[in-house]
Amino acid sequence: MTTIADVAKRANVSAMTVSRVxxxxxxxxxxxxxxxxxxxxxxxxxxxxxARSLISGKTNTIGLVLADLANPFFTTIARGAEDNAHLHRxxxxxxxxxxDAYKEREYIDALISARIDGMVIVPxxxxxxxxxxxxxxxxxxxxxxxRLVSGxxxxxxxxxxxTAAYRLTSHLIDQGHKHIAIINGPQQIYTAHERFQGYVAAxxxxxxxxxxxxxxxxxxxxxxxxxxxxxxxxSSTLRxxxxxxxxxxxxxxxxNNMVAIxxxxxxxxxxxxxxxDVALVCxxxxxxxxxxxxxxxxxxxxxxxxxxxxxxxxFERLKSPDRAIQSLILHSEIHYRSSSIxxxxxxxxxxxxxxxxx
Amino acid sequence: MTTIADVAKRANVSAMTVSRVxxxxxxxxxxxxxxxxxxxxxxxxxxxxxARSLISGKTNTIGLVLADLANPFFTTIARGAEDNAHLHRxxxxxxxxxxDAYKEREYIDALISARIDGMVIVPxxxxxxxxxxxxxxxxxxxxxxxRLVSGxxxxxxxxxxxTAAYRLTSHLIDQGHKHIAIINGPQQIYTAHERFQGYVAAxxxxxxxxxxxxxxxxxxxxxxxxxxxxxxxxSSTLRxxxxxxxxxxxxxxxxNNMVAIxxxxxxxxxxxxxxxDVALVCxxxxxxxxxxxxxxxxxxxxxxxxxxxxxxxxFERLKSPDRAIQSLILHSEIHYRSSSIxxxxxxxxxxxxxxxxx
DNA sequence: CTGAAAGCGCTTACAG
DNA sequence: CTGAAAGCGCTTACAG
Numbered sequence: 001m002t003t004i005a006d007v008a009k010r011a012n013v014s015a016m017t018v019s020r021v022x023x024x025x026x027x028x029x030x031x032x033x034x035x036x037x038x039x040x041x042x043x044x045x046x047x048x049x050x051a052r053s054l055i056s057g058k059t060n061t062i063g064l065v066l067a068d069l070a071n072p073f074f075t076t077i078a079r080g081a082e083d084n085a086h087l088h089r090x091x092x093x094x095x096x097x098x099x100d101a102y103k104e105r106e107y108i109d110a111l112i113s114a115r116i117d118g119m120v121i122v123p124x125x126x127x128x129x130x131x132x133x134x135x136x137x138x139x140x141x142x143x144x145x146x147r148l149v150s151g152x153x154x155x156x157x158x159x160x161x162x163t164a165a166y167r168l169t170s171h172l173i174d175q176g177h178k179h180i181a182i183i184n185g186p187q188q189i190y191t192a193h194e195r196f197q198g199y200v201a202a203x204x205x206x207x208x209x210x211x212x213x214x215x216x217x218x219x220x221x222x223x224x225x226x227x228x229x230x231x232x233x234x235s236s237t238l239r240x241x242x243x244x245x246x247x248x249x250x251x252x253x254x255x256n257n258m259v260a261i262x263x264x265x266x267x268x269x270x271x272x273x274x275x276x277d278v279a280l281v282c283x284x285x286x287x288x289x290x291x292x293x294x295x296x297x298x299x300x301x302x303x304x305x306x307x308x309x310x311x312x313x314x315f316e317r318l319k320s321p322d323r324a325i326q327s328l329i330l331h332s333e334i335h336y337r338s339s340s341i342x343x344x345x346x347x348x349x350x351x352x353x354x355x356x357x358x
Numbered sequence: 359m360t361t362i363a364d365v366a367k368r369a370n371v372s373a374m375t376v377s378r379v380x381x382x383x384x385x386x387x388x389x390x391x392x393x394x395x396x397x398x399x400x401x402x403x404x405x406x407x408x409a410r411s412l413i414s415g416k417t418n419t420i421g422l423v424l425a426d427l428a429n430p431f432f433t434t435i436a437r438g439a440e441d442n443a444h445l446h447r448x449x450x451x452x453x454x455x456x457x458d459a460y461k462e463r464e465y466i467d468a469l470i471s472a473r474i475d476g477m478v479i480v481p482x483x484x485x486x487x488x489x490x491x492x493x494x495x496x497x498x499x500x501x502x503x504x505r506l507v508s509g510x511x512x513x514x515x516x517x518x519x520x521t522a523a524y525r526l527t528s529h530l531i532d533q534g535h536k537h538i539a540i541i542n543g544p545q546q547i548y549t550a551h552e553r554f555q556g557y558v559a560a561x562x563x564x565x566x567x568x569x570x571x572x573x574x575x576x577x578x579x580x581x582x583x584x585x586x587x588x589x590x591x592x593s594s595t596l597r598x599x600x601x602x603x604x605x606x607x608x609x610x611x612x613x614n615n616m617v618a619i620x621x622x623x624x625x626x627x628x629x630x631x632x633x634x635d636v637a638l639v640c641x642x643x644x645x646x647x648x649x650x651x652x653x654x655x656x657x658x659x660x661x662x663x664x665x666x667x668x669x670x671x672x673f674e675r676l677k678s679p680d681r682a683i684q685s686l687i688l689h690s691e692i693h694y695r696s697s698s699i700x701x702x703x704x705x706x707x708x709x710x711x712x713x714x715x716x
Numbered sequence: 717c718t719g720a721a722a723g724c725g726c727t728t729a730c731a732g
Numbered sequence: 733c734t735g736a737a738a739g740c741g742c743t744t745a746c747a748g
Binding site: 359361362363373374377381383405406408409410411412413414 | 740741742743744
């Protein structure tokens with residue numbers, strides 16, 4: 001690999017002068033500059049960022065740590081983050097922790113060692129606390145995205161999970177449902193916990209009983225992309241509810257997009273129709289291209305903005321390390337669609353713009 | 359930031375001995391080792407990978423350069439690549455070039471400067487040639503994925519585009535279609551070019567005329583995630599074909615998943631039904647979760663394997679820089695579904711396993 | 717088993 | 733306008 005010394009020798013100057021030409025950090029004689037530029041070109045010289053980083057302490061690299069790049073919600077976040085990082089001339093290292101705090105820790109340790117300038121992280125769970133403390137301890141600024149970890153004070157951007165869950169559940173109640181089951185994510189994950197609280201609050205406020213038999217905790221997965229057989233572990237619960245349980249739910253709340261997709265597969269396998277046999281609402285957009293029929297009622301979060309704004313917040317932090325901690329709550333947009341409104345398709349055919357809004 | 363010198367001072371040894379303990383590169387007295395380990399812990403020391411990289415010439419970092427992370431095809435590739443990179447304890451830098459060779463060049467220059475160990479790249483177009491030559495010139499091994507660039511000899515993994523296009527088109531012909539239109543990608547993109555050749559060959563072999571009026575070149579986008587209004591620029595063509603053109607096609611070939619999605623939106627806006635009013639086939643999986651109705655006939659490529667195998671091929675190259683160039687062709691699986699088979703839904707309801715295979 | 721010296725490829729700070 | 737020296741945080745190669 002050509003070094004600055006090679007260029008210097010060929011141009012008959014010192015490395016220092018070459019450095020000045022590259023970085024335009026001081027005036028250089030025009031003839032000398034020409035000679036140096038020619039030497040750089042002839043040798044096809046590209047400066048070594050590693051050497052620069054060792055001196056500057058900056059790598060122009062940001063870590064993006066999230067659950068699963070293959071989940072469309074996180075995919076879109078990643079694209080928003082990458083676009084913004086590119087704008088700031090930084091590169092993005094992407095890591096998938098699959099909601100596993102141990103895997104997350106491995107990545108974080110590697111990223112600390114790689115001296116990333118900062119991190120945007122969707123924490124795996126409450127067990128991420130030590131990892132985040134480790135980051136702080138090494139003075140690596142980070143933004144928590146989508147999920148909080150209690151005991152950690154740092155910039156963050158999250159959604160209005162509890163409110164959204166309350167609204168989705170209330171919508172089902174408004175539709176006349178009394179037995180509303182929920183398939184939730186692991187409670188040590190912030191969003192899953194918040195959504196459950198919103199579900200509980202809506203039932204309570206409407207004087208409906210909270211039935212333990214209608215609550216199931218599942219994985220937010222699947223994270224194994226090779227097999228898709230009930231990796232979330234709620235198929236039998238769902239079958240039991242719909243076919244032989246003591247209380248058959250007439251509506252289902254899915255705590256994220258992956259859960260909703262798996263529910264739709266299960267309903268199809270059971271030859272049940274949605275919303276005729278059972279209604280469905282979910283979190284996160286399950287249908288980014290708007291092509292699913294039945295279309296699914298969901299609390300859509302602005303994923304691209306999540307990524308973009310988290311990165312923006314991080315760069316502001318890098319610029320002003322001592323500024324006050326900031327937080328941002330992005331509100332979900334509830335899309336009321338056919339999976340929870342029996343008459344929706346008729347409406348839909350008549351007028352595409354008739355989508356009901358809260 | 360704590361350095362190896364800080365640890366050495368606290369443990370009353372030289373930096374060299376600390377280095378030996380960290381890397382287990384030579385025997386160290388047990389008591390000394392204990393003292394050093396304690397000092398490392400007390401100071402919360404994490405070795406600086408940057409400094410190591412400067413010496414070793416390795417960064418344990420791989421560049422993954424692709425068109426658009428938000429396209430599910432590339433998303434799945436990225437996940438496959440990241441999983442494999444993680445297995446090899448390497449980190450992945452992800453870059454989106456949006457089929458823009460200029461944007462691609464910026465990234466490649468930055469990655470060369472960052473001294474990545476290798477790259478997996480879906481080249482933007484034939485105009486990527488110079489960028490790839492630049493990589494080779496800097497002795498950075500790379501694997502071309504999904505797309506080839508003529509004049510570049512390097513390891514690669516691609517699909518069987520021409521054959522798949524031939525089969526998809528022939529399938530439409532078998533179904534009795536005579537006016538088969540194609541909305542293709544830019545011809546300087548390898549896959550678009552190959553798919554078009556397959557389409558032409560199928561028509562020719564079946565003695566059907568190639569009609570210029572039924573050929574439209576569009577973007578493989580959209581790459582702007584904020585607006586989705588005809589960013590590919592074929593809406594008016596499609597409208598013309600279906601509503602007022604001299605020859606109304608009875609079937610459409612979509613050259614990638616994004617084009618197919620946009621076609622479905624357009625058909626819906628025109629109140630046309632698929633396959634009743636016009637049949638549709640496409641490349642790449644448009645429906646990773648199998649929930650679309652109508653389900654779309656497509657030549658699905660094993661995206662996860664693309665990413666995984668490309669990374670595997672790259673690591674083998676890194677291990678054996680002088681081994682012969684390898685290439686791998688992954689065959690598409692043609693899924694015959696309802697968008698091109700009028701009776702499909704009836705079959706489907708009767709028996710989910712009745713999917714027709716070639 | 718341990719350490720002093722040199723160097724990876726650059727830039728900062730100083731001198732002229 | 734230009735350059736010699738020192739140093740970023742490590743490891744390699746040598747010496748003892």
